[in-house]
Amino acid sequence: MTKAQQLATAFTAAAVGWLLGLAGVLPLSETVRTQIWPVLPLLLVVSLGSYAFINIGYNLLVFRECPEAYHELMQEIQEAKDDLRTKNVDIA
Amino acid sequence: MSQVNDKAVGAALLAIGSFVFAYYSIWTLVIPFVDEDHQARQLFPPQWFAVAIPVFLLAVGITGIFGFL
Numbered sequence: 001m002t003k004a005q006q007l008a009t010a011f012t013a014a015a016v017g018w019l020l021g022l023a024g025v026l027p028l029s030e031t032v033r034t035q036i037w038p039v040l041p042l043l044l045v046v047s048l049g050s051y052a053f054i055n056i057g058y059n060l061l062v063f064r065e066c067p068e069a070y071h072e073l074m075q076e077i078q079e080a081k082d083d084l085r086t087k088n089v090d091i092a
Numbered sequence: 093m094s095q096v097n098d099k100a101v102g103a104a105l106l107a108i109g110s111f112v113f114a115y116y117s118i119w120t121l122v123i124p125f126v127d128e129d130h131q132a133r134q135l136f137p138p139q140w141f142a143v144a145i146p147v148f149l150l151a152v153g154i155t156g157i158f159g160f161l
Contacts, residue, residue, distance in 0.1 A: 036125035042146045053109030060102025
């Protein structure tokens with residue numbers, strides 16, 4: 001079973017469970033059934049969106065810049081340019 | 093290339109994401125159980141908006157995306 005099939009199965013199961021709750025089959029209190037249960041898919045979408053924000057934001061925050069690697073790379077670029085210039089290939 | 097610091101953008105995204113998640117979760121899961129005259133209710137708009145705002149944003153977003161396809 002591929003990841004897509006797993007995801008589709010889980011999603012379908014959740015959808016059926018949610019529809020059953022809406023139809024009144026599940027033992028839910030009146031407040032939950034009318035106020036909270038119908039909003040659950042929206043809560044899911046909002047949660048996914050904020051999870052994406054938090055994930056990207058956190059990784060941007062802790063991303064470590066590597067000055068040593070940067071300088072080493074610039075030096076290698078310079079060496080490559082000089083080397084090519086001796087072979088009559090002109091790169092700015 | 094703007095001079096906006098990457099870390100500042102990251103911190104802003106993190107703050108917005110956390111706030112939206114916490115606020116919306118409390119709005120939809122906790123407030124329905126709170127009495128009408130509790131002062132906590134004044135921090136949140138009526139429940140109708142808890143559905144209207146995300147649905148509206150989704151409609152605008154999906155229309156925008158499909159408008160460019």
